[in-house]
Amino acid sequence: MSSNGHPKTLFEKIWNQHVVVNEPGNPAVIYIDLHLIHEVTSPQAFTGLREKGLKVRRPDKTIATMDHGIPTTPPDIPIEDVMVIRQISQLEKNCAEFGIPLYGLNSPNRGIVHVIGPENGLTQPGMTIVCGDSHTSTHGAFGTLAFGIGTSEVEHVLATQTLLQVKPKTFAVRVDGTLAPGVSAKDIILNLISRIGIGGGTGHVFEYMGSAIRGLSMEERMTICNMSIEGGARAGMVAPDDTTFEYIAGRKHAPKGADWDAAVAEWRQLPTDDGAVFDKEIVINANELEPMITYGTNPGMGMKISDAIPDPATVKDVSERQTLDKALKYMDLQPGQPLLGHKVDVVFLGSCTNSRISDLRLAAGLLKGRKVAGNVRMMVVPGSQQVKQQAEAEGLDQIFKAAGAEWREAGCSMCIAMNGDQLAPGQYAVSTSNRNFEGRQGKGGRTFLASPLTAAATAITGQITDVRTLLG
Amino acid sequence: MEKFTTLSATMVAIPTENIDTDQIIPARFLKVTDKAGLGDNLFFDWRYNADGSPKADFVLNTEQGKKAKILVGGDNFGCGSSREHAPWAIMGYGFKAVISTSFADIFRNNSLKLGLLPIVVDKDTHLQLMSLIEEEPDTQVTIDLEAQTLQLPDGRKVSFPIDNFSKTCILNGVDQLGYLQSHAAAVESFEARHPARVNTLAAG
Numbered sequence: 191m192s193s194n195g196h197p198k199t200l201f202e203k204i205w206n207q208h209v210v211v212n213e214p215g216n217p218a219v220i221y222i223d224l225h226l227i228h229e230v231t232s233p234q235a236f237t238g239l240r241e242k243g244l245k246v247r248r249p250d251k252t253i254a255t256m257d258h259g260i261p262t263t264p265p266d267i268p269i270e271d272v273m274v275i276r277q278i279s280q281l282e283k284n285c286a287e288f289g290i291p292l293y294g295l296n297s298p299n300r301g302i303v304h305v306i307g308p309e310n311g312l313t314q315p316g317m318t319i320v321c322g323d324s325h326t327s328t329h330g331a332f333g334t335l336a337f338g339i340g341t342s343e344v345e346h347v348l349a350t351q352t353l354l355q356v357k358p359k360t361f362a363v364r365v366d367g368t369l370a371p372g373v374s375a376k377d378i379i380l381n382l383i384s385r386i387g388i389g390g391g392t393g394h395v396f397e398y399m400g401s402a403i404r405g406l407s408m409e410e411r412m413t414i415c416n417m418s419i420e421g422g423a424r425a426g427m428v429a430p431d432d433t434t435f436e437y438i439a440g441r442k443h444a445p446k447g448a449d450w451d452a453a454v455a456e457w458r459q460l461p462t463d464d465g466a467v468f469d470k471e472i473v474i475n476a477n478e479l480e481p482m483i484t485y486g487t488n489p490g491m492g493m494k495i496s497d498a499i500p501d502p503a504t505v506k507d508v509s510e511r512q513t514l515d516k517a518l519k520y521m522d523l524q525p526g527q528p529l530l531g532h533k534v535d536v537v538f539l540g541s542c543t544n545s546r547i548s549d550l551r552l553a554a555g556l557l558k559g560r561k562v563a564g565n566v567r568m569m570v571v572p573g574s575q576q577v578k579q580q581a582e583a584e585g586l587d588q589i590f591k592a593a594g595a596e597w598r599e600a601g602c603s604m605c606i607a608m609n610g611d612q613l614a615p616g617q618y619a620v621s622t623s624n625r626n627f628e629g630r631q632g633k634g635g636r637t638f639l640a641s642p643l644t645a646a647a648t649a650i651t652g653q654i655t656d657v658r659t660l661l662g
Numbered sequence: 663m664e665k666f667t668t669l670s671a672t673m674v675a676i677p678t679e680n681i682d683t684d685q686i687i688p689a690r691f692l693k694v695t696d697k698a699g700l701g702d703n704l705f706f707d708w709r710y711n712a713d714g715s716p717k718a719d720f721v722l723n724t725e726q727g728k729k730a731k732i733l734v735g736g737d738n739f740g741c742g743s744s745r746e747h748a749p750w751a752i753m754g755y756g757f758k759a760v761i762s763t764s765f766a767d768i769f770r771n772n773s774l775k776l777g778l779l780p781i782v783v784d785k786d787t788h789l790q791l792m793s794l795i796e797e798e799p800d801t802q803v804t805i806d807l808e809a810q811t812l813q814l815p816d817g818r819k820v821s822f823p824i825d826n827f828s829k830t831c832i833l834n835g836v837d838q839l840g841y842l843q844s845h846a847a848a849v850e851s852f853e854a855r856h857p858a859r860v861n862t863l864a865a866g
């Protein structure tokens with residue numbers, strides 16, 4: 191609210207509500223409402239606690255799961271990788287010793303950390319949320335300040351429930367208009383990043399606003415906030431509204447009864463005040479957007495799916511030119527070449543960007559009654575065991591299997607290729623995940639980032655395809 | 663954390679822009695439960711051939727690389743994931759500072775917490791460093807953290823920014839956790855007036 195002084199942004203309101211101490215010349219000490227933990231970035235933090243003889247200050251505001259290294263093969267197949275086994279048992283031991291609730295290997299609530307927070311009602315507007323994972327920005331879709339931290343900071347939060355933070359700047363991303371059929375949230379965020387570059391949001395927090403954003407479901411908003419980090423921003427946010435409240439209502443950890451009414455009344459105060467000023471702003475016209483795809487080795491190297499690959503010779507800046515040159519070499523692509531019709535070996539539908547039930551519904555809708563092309567391996571990896579169950583209840587698994595796609599257990603899987611799900615050297619993949627860095631999906635593998643619809647269309651034809659040509 | 667006051671050392675360059683954390687330390691090396699040995703896997707996929715032998719021409723495999731204490735990278739260094747394994751690996755290899763024209767936020771944050779100095783310089787200085795490294799690889803530069811300067815062999819001193827808090831911690835080799843712990847009372851009174859928004863222990 192603007193009761194004391196100037197109009198404020200959503201970010202400023204949440205920031206102000208969480209500053210515990212702010213000594214001049216030092217970063218602020220901010221309070222953390224929810225701390226999410228997974229097996230890969232936490233072991234060294236617990237070691238730190240033990241060495242210093244410290245306890246976890248608020249296990250009741252902490253929750254753990256396992257996602258990064260977990261196999262997505264059927265649960266009765268034993269895990270082979272001894273290092274993964276060690277990380278899993280470390281996490282189990284750490285959670286037991288420090289009293290932290292864990293959605294463990296066989297929990298029906300296990301899943302990618304950024305999928306399970308929202309689906310269990312843990313992610314609520316106005317909160318500060320951190321996790322040792324850069325895609326914590328996902329939770330900003332609920333009007334939270336949520337960002338990734340390193341393992342030293344994981345230890346700080348475990349020990350004190352606070353973090354030292356330099357106040358970031360604000361960056362308004364206004365998306366007005368209506369998306370055409372075949373164009374989705376993923377295309378909005380890939381478009382933004384292709385415009386501002388992967389360092390464009392450094393030092394800033396995005397607030398996504400405008401009629402196109404208001405029209406999106408919570409899951410679509412999560413897709414957009416998820417990739418804020420790919421635009422260089424640590425966090426991205428959407429102001430909470432009725433769409434947000436409807437999503438949260440009735441979930442496991444959501445407030446109930448009178449608490450719910452009080453919470454909603456509070457949450458309604460959060461949206462940015464009229465006249466609040468942002469440090470930066472960009473406007474995107476949703477009406478003009480088309481399906482997007484990346485061609486290079488960072489998420490900023492994206493284009494409309496019907497465009498041709500840019501020519502490094504036309505890039506003025508020397509180091510930018512070299513970067514593009516190097517990327518095209520790695521991808522084995524030629525300047526001026528179109529990507530439509532380019533053969534792929536793998537289609538990956540999954541990751542914290544696009545593995546929620548609505549993503550699976552979109553892809554299944556297109557695959558229904560069709561087949562995955564013979565040259566393509568399609569993997570469908572639900573974001574959580576709850577998503578998996580829901581999809582199975584709706585019969586989506588049957589559609590995927592009938593089409594010839596693999597239906598897997600929940601996890602990060604081929605998004606990060608730690609669990610054995612990976613590309614072979616030289617293979618091309620269309621992936622609904624968020625990073626196309628060299629080797630990200632397997633050493634020597636080549637990734638095209640795109641939406642679930644583009645992924646499904648490509649799986650059907652075996653080559654990069656504009657989904658609009660397959661829509662009835 | 664080790665103290666860092668001044669450092670005179672040679673440099674090596676990996677001039678690529680947008681060096682992401684997946685290149686610095688590929689994800690398959692994140693299955694460790696401690697911090698030891700990560701330096702051996704620094705830039706693994708750029709550094710080793712498919713058969714595991716070192717690529718002779720990759721800078722980290724050269725004598726210059728082995729003795730350098732300062733890494734000069736391209737713009738937007740350290741973008742990508744929040745893995746602290748990235749600065750752990752860089753420090754594990756033996757670097758004490760990284761110089762670039764800009765750093766990704768989380769990487770910079772993580773480095774400052776560990777005492778690996780992320781030094782931002784302007785484009786011209788960056789170019790000058792690159793050509794120095796190419797033409798006279800044994801050139802030393804001097805970092806003075808107290809004065810916040812990088813001194814080039816021609817005597818020119820370039821200032822670099824760092825927040826006072828991190829600077830004091832690194833100069834004294836003090837972990838930032840102590841500062842947070844010193845505010846325990848303030849945290850308690852904050853909690854007393856702050857709504858408990860969620861209880862992960864509550865059965866729902």
Ligand code: SF4
Nearest residue numbers: 325541542602605606
């Ligand atoms: S799905 Fe990918 S981006 Fe998301 S948390 Fe897992 S590894 Fe990270």
